[in-house]
Amino acid sequence: MENGRKLLRGIALAAIAVIGLGGIALFASPSQAAETRPDVIRIDAIGQLKKKLEMPPAVFLHDEHTKALAAAGQDCSVCHTATANGHTVKFQRKDDGTDPKKLEKLYHNGCIGCHENMASNNQKTGPLDGECRACHNTKLPYKAEQKPVKMGSKSLHYMHVSSKAIVNPANPDANCGVCHHVYDEQLKKLVWKKGKEDACAACHGEKAEGAKPSLQTAVHTKCVWCHENVAQSSRAYLTAQAEAKKAEAPKGKKSAKDVRAEAQAEAAAIEAAIVTGPTTCAGCHTEAAQSTFKRISPVPRLMRGQPDATVLLPVNSAKRPEGAPEAGMKPVVFNHKAHEASVDSCRTCHHVRIESCTVCHTVDGNKDGKFVKLADAMHAKTSDSSCVGCHQQTVMSKKECAGCHGAVPVMPADSCATCHKDVKGITSAQIADGSAFKLSKEQLADIAAKNVAEEPAPAKPLPAADIPETVTIGVLSNDFEPCVFPHRKIYEALVKGAGESGLAAAFHTSPTSMCAACHHNSPVEGLKTPPKCASCHGMQADKMAADANKPSLKAAYHQQCMACHDRMKVAKPAATDCAGCHTPRVK
Structure with a gap:
C-alpha cells in the first residue's frame, strides 16, 4: 500500500460524471428499495480484459468522493491524469494495458492506500485493506438513474454561445470553436471550421473508434473540464480581489478565532460567487438539477449559414x-x-x-x-423526425388541437397539396x-x-355570428330531456385554441376547417350547412354499418363528445356524468 500512499495524498475522485469507458460502467442494484442516485458506477476494468473475476466489480459513489475532494482543496488530477484536452476518464492511466494484475494493484494501491492515509490521520474514510465486500458487493442499496442532458436545447446552447467565460483563441468574437471541431487530415489535429459546426453525435458514436473517443467520454471530458477551468479562473480572480481589498483595509488586532472565522467566511463567499457549470453527476443528471437551469426565452436565432427558406x-x-x-x-x-x-x-x-x-x-x-x-x-407518421410524424405529435400533445385531431387524421388524402x-x-x-x-x-x-x-393570408374561420348559438339534440330523448348543445361556445373555444398555431394557419385552408372534426366525412366546402348526423348513423347499428366502423346514432354522439372531452381534458361535464349534459326526464 506504500505506493498508494505516495500516489494519493488526497481523496479519490473521478471528476467525470457517470462514464462508461476505462472500466467504469453503470451499476444498478437489484434491490427494489434501492436508493436512486445518478453517480452509482462500477469499476470493471479488469473484467473487460477478459480476466475471470474472483470478486464482483467494485461499486463507486462518484459524488461522495467529489464532495470530499473539494472539501480538501483537491481537484480531478488526484485520480485522473491531465491531458491537453482535459483529463483521461481512466483511473491514473491513459490506457488499460493487458496485465490484469497490474491494473488490480493500481486500483487497490490508489483507493485503499488513500483510505489508509486518511485513517492514519484520524479522518473519516472509506473501506480499508481486508474489507473487500464493502466495495465488491452486488447487493449495495444503490440504483443508478441518470436524466440525460439535452445540450441541443436552444436555451442551454445559447447560454454557452453568449458566455463571456468561453473564449475561442481562433476567434474571440465567436466561441463556437471551443466546443465544435473537425479532424483536419493534413494538419493531423482537431480544428474549428466556421459554418461546419455539428452535434457531437455526428462524429462520436456509442463506442470509441481508434483515437476517437465515445460520445459519452467526449462530452464528459469536454464539459466537466471546461467547467472546472472556468471555476478555477473565477476562483483565482475573486481570491486576488479579496486579497487586494484586505490589503487596503485598516489593520487591527484580532484574535486567532476571529481570523479563522473571517477566512472561512471569505472562502465561502468566493465559492458562492463562482459562476460555472456543474461538475458533479447530480449537478447535471437529475430532474431537480435540470429544473434550476436558466431558461432563456425567446432565444436569439442561432445562425450556421442556414437559409430563411x-x-x-x-x-x-x-x-x-x-x-x-x-x-x-x-x-x-x-x-x-x-x-x-x-x-x-x-x-x-x-x-x-x-x-x-x-x-x-x-x-x-x-x-x-x-x-x-x-x-x-x-x-412516416410514427417518427418524431419526419415532417408528418412531428406534426402528428405536435397536434396530439396540445389539448387545444387533440380534441379534433383524435378524430381527424393529421394527413388526410387531400392534404399533400398543402405542401x-x-x-x-x-x-x-x-x-x-x-x-x-x-x-x-x-x-x-x-x-x-x-x-x-407572396403566400396568401391564412384562411379565416367562419364568423361566430354565422354559427348557431345552440343546437338541440332530441331525436333520441327518452329517459332524458333533449340535450341543448352550446354550439357557438364550443366553436369559439376551438378557434381560439388554434389561433396562435402556425401549423393550424398552414393546414386549415378552408373557413370551415374547424368544423371538420365533428362533421366528419363530409366535404369541407359544404360544412357551413352540414348534414345531420342521422344522415349516416342509424338508430340501430346494422351489420353493414358495423363492418364499415359506423356506430349507431347514440354511440356516435357519445363517442364523439366524450372522446373529445377526454382528449381536451375537459373536467366538466365528466364522461360518466349523464345529467351534466342531459336533464333527467320526470315521469
Whole structure:
C-alpha cells in the first residue's frame, strides 16, 4: 500500500460524471428499495480484459468522493491524469494495458492506500485493506438513474454561445470553436471550421473508434473540464480581489478565532460567487438539477449559414435510379426560419447530422440512412423526425388541437397539396429535365423567400355570428330531456385554441376547417350547412354499418363528445356524468 500512499495524498475522485469507458460502467442494484442516485458506477476494468473475476466489480459513489475532494482543496488530477484536452476518464492511466494484475494493484494501491492515509490521520474514510465486500458487493442499496442532458436545447446552447467565460483563441468574437471541431487530415489535429459546426453525435458514436473517443467520454471530458477551468479562473480572480481589498483595509488586532472565522467566511463567499457549470453527476443528471437551469426565452436565432427558406425538390427521373417510375410530386417551399422558432433543438429534424435529408436517405434506402427511404423520412407518421410524424405529435400533445385531431387524421388524402404545390421561379420542365437540381443553395433560398413573401393570408374561420348559438339534440330523448348543445361556445373555444398555431394557419385552408372534426366525412366546402348526423348513423347499428366502423346514432354522439372531452381534458361535464349534459326526464 506504500505506493498508494505516495500516489494519493488526497481523496479519490473521478471528476467525470457517470462514464462508461476505462472500466467504469453503470451499476444498478437489484434491490427494489434501492436508493436512486445518478453517480452509482462500477469499476470493471479488469473484467473487460477478459480476466475471470474472483470478486464482483467494485461499486463507486462518484459524488461522495467529489464532495470530499473539494472539501480538501483537491481537484480531478488526484485520480485522473491531465491531458491537453482535459483529463483521461481512466483511473491514473491513459490506457488499460493487458496485465490484469497490474491494473488490480493500481486500483487497490490508489483507493485503499488513500483510505489508509486518511485513517492514519484520524479522518473519516472509506473501506480499508481486508474489507473487500464493502466495495465488491452486488447487493449495495444503490440504483443508478441518470436524466440525460439535452445540450441541443436552444436555451442551454445559447447560454454557452453568449458566455463571456468561453473564449475561442481562433476567434474571440465567436466561441463556437471551443466546443465544435473537425479532424483536419493534413494538419493531423482537431480544428474549428466556421459554418461546419455539428452535434457531437455526428462524429462520436456509442463506442470509441481508434483515437476517437465515445460520445459519452467526449462530452464528459469536454464539459466537466471546461467547467472546472472556468471555476478555477473565477476562483483565482475573486481570491486576488479579496486579497487586494484586505490589503487596503485598516489593520487591527484580532484574535486567532476571529481570523479563522473571517477566512472561512471569505472562502465561502468566493465559492458562492463562482459562476460555472456543474461538475458533479447530480449537478447535471437529475430532474431537480435540470429544473434550476436558466431558461432563456425567446432565444436569439442561432445562425450556421442556414437559409430563411429553401425549396425541397421532388425526386424525379433526374434523381431516381434507372428504370424506376416517375415520382410526379411537386416541390415544397420549406420555411426554415418558422420551423426553427417552433422546435427546441436543431436535432428535432437533423437527428444525426446538420445536412440535407438526402445525404443519408435515398429513394430506395441504404445503410447510411438505416434503410429508411426518403419518402418515409418525410412522411412516416410514427417518427418524431419526419415532417408528418412531428406534426402528428405536435397536434396530439396540445389539448387545444387533440380534441379534433383524435378524430381527424393529421394527413388526410387531400392534404399533400398543402405542401407540394407549384413554386414560382421553378417550372415543371426544369424539374422533369433535372436542371432544377443544378440551382445553387443561394438561388433556391432566393426563390423560396419570394414564394414565402407572396403566400396568401391564412384562411379565416367562419364568423361566430354565422354559427348557431345552440343546437338541440332530441331525436333520441327518452329517459332524458333533449340535450341543448352550446354550439357557438364550443366553436369559439376551438378557434381560439388554434389561433396562435402556425401549423393550424398552414393546414386549415378552408373557413370551415374547424368544423371538420365533428362533421366528419363530409366535404369541407359544404360544412357551413352540414348534414345531420342521422344522415349516416342509424338508430340501430346494422351489420353493414358495423363492418364499415359506423356506430349507431347514440354511440356516435357519445363517442364523439366524450372522446373529445377526454382528449381536451375537459373536467366538466365528466364522461360518466349523464345529467351534466342531459336533464333527467320526470315521469
